[in-house]
Amino acid sequence: MNKIKIGIIGTGNIAKTHAGNLKSIPEVSLGPVFDIQTNRSQAFAQDFGMTVRNSIEEVFSDSDAVYITVPNKLHAELTLKALSAGKHVFCEKPFALNIDDAEKIVKAVNEAGVVYQIGFNRRFAPVYKKMKNFILSGDLVPASFNIKMNRGELQSPPWTSDPEVTGGFLFESTLHLIDMVRYLFGEVKKVTAVGSKTIYPCVDDFSMIFEMKNGVHGVFSSSAHTTWIYPFERVEVYGNHFAIYNDEMETVTYCSGLNQPYNQETFSTLPIEKRWGFIQEDLLFISRLLGKQEDDMDLIATHIDGYKNVELIENIYQQVGLGR
Numbered sequence: 001m002n003k004i005k006i007g008i009i010g011t012g013n014i015a016k017t018h019a020g021n022l023k024s025i026p027e028v029s030l031g032p033v034f035d036i037q038t039n040r041s042q043a044f045a046q047d048f049g050m051t052v053r054n055s056i057e058e059v060f061s062d063s064d065a066v067y068i069t070v071p072n073k074l075h076a077e078l079t080l081k082a083l084s085a086g087k088h089v090f091c092e093k094p095f096a097l098n099i100d101d102a103e104k105i106v107k108a109v110n111e112a113g114v115v116y117q118i119g120f121n122r123r124f125a126p127v128y129k130k131m132k133n134f135i136l137s138g139d140l141v142p143a144s145f146n147i148k149m150n151r152g153e154l155q156s157p158p159w160t161s162d163p164e165v166t167g168g169f170l171f172e173s174t175l176h177l178i179d180m181v182r183y184l185f186g187e188v189k190k191v192t193a194v195g196s197k198t199i200y201p202c203v204d205d206f207s208m209i210f211e212m213k214n215g216v217h218g219v220f221s222s223s224a225h226t227t228w229i230y231p232f233e234r235v236e237v238y239g240n241h242f243a244i245y246n247d248e249m250e251t252v253t254y255c256s257g258l259n260q261p262y263n264q265e266t267f268s269t270l271p272i273e274k275r276w277g278f279i280q281e282d283l284l285f286i287s288r289l290l291g292k293q294e295d296d297m298d299l300i301a302t303h304i305d306g307y308k309n310v311e312l313i314e315n316i317y318q319q320v321g322l323g324r
């Protein structure tokens with residue numbers, strides 16, 4: 001069997017998660033790695049049986065597909081380079097940090113004719129799959145929502161508080177559930193936002209109201225300094241006497257009708273890579289490279305989702321008016 005050779009650029013926290021998942025897929029061979037911190041790439045290569053390379057070009061020349069798992073500000077540049085080298089790309093979120101780069105990537109993906117995927121793992125986490133399935137089946141007809149997406153701190157890794165590197169807090173954790181708004185409720189008609197700079201040198205508190213094209217509307221708050229009090233993330237959806245909410249990726253609770261008992265499913269016994277949707281997104285990326293058809297493929301975040309999320313975030317930052 002011809003295996004797909006994967007290269008990895010950036011060997012930090014999230015790269016370890018992906019490499020661990022990829023190692024368990026028989027059709028994958030883990031190939032070259034590059035990190036500007038060679039001590040990291042060496043330890044990583046040893047842990048996952050990979051080969052250390054000295055540049056991104058060396059990674060491209062020895063791989064079929066690359067994972068881009070470096071800090072946010074480098075995603076667009078490395079994605080464009082990988083696409084022009086003809087590589088399939090899995091890039092961690094965010095897609096890009098401004099609309100000009102987002103446009104360039106959309107064009108480059110279309111021209112390269114390769115597989116491109118963004119790391120919106122939440123789409124495949126069981127708690128969110130449950131919500132999506134209730135909506136797709138028509139059992140839950142959403143009318144409004146209430147979302148929070150917080151972080152305890154912007155200290156780990158240290159670059160997360162630097163808007164020059166992240167593009168701003170919205171491109172960090174908040175982005176996962178900005179993507180979730182579109183995943184669950186369709187396209188956005190209008191977003192209204194206020195924000196403030198409280199603890200960190202970036203806008204670190206946001207309050208937003210979303211109006212969707214299909215008439216659904218909702219509120220969304222996001223703070224970057226909430227001490228990891230549980231749950232840091234929750235989506236509540238209110239529908240036709242049907243309500244559902246999650247507590248992080250641990251539990252989903254729902255009541256499907258008046259005078260009905262409520263149900264709760266707990267996923268804390270699943271390994272984290274499955275509970276958070278990481279293994280599912282990696283398996284789907286490899287299936288796409290192999291040309292296999294799988295359930296859930298239409299739920300994958302594409303370059304068009306990447307573009308629309310950047311457009312939305314640019315709009316929010318413009319309204320807040322405090323820079324990033």
Ligand SMILES: NC(=O)c1ccc[n+]([C@@H]2O[C@H](COP(=O)([O-])OP(=O)(O)OC[C@H]3O[C@@H](n4cnc5c(N)ncnc54)[C@H](O)[C@@H]3O)[C@@H](O)[C@H]2O)c1
Nearest residue numbers: 010011012013014035036037069070071072092093119157
């Ligand atoms: N989907 C998720 O849930 C999730 C979770 C964590 C991180 N992420 C994203 O993944 C990316 C990486 O985050 P992380 O937590 O792994 O960060 P990290 O700091 O742990 O790792 C980043 C690595 O990239 C390396 N690097 C920096 N510049 C480089 C360059 N020019 N070339 C090669 N390597 C370079 C660093 O030396 C470091 O080892 C970020 O964009 C983050 O937003 C996503």
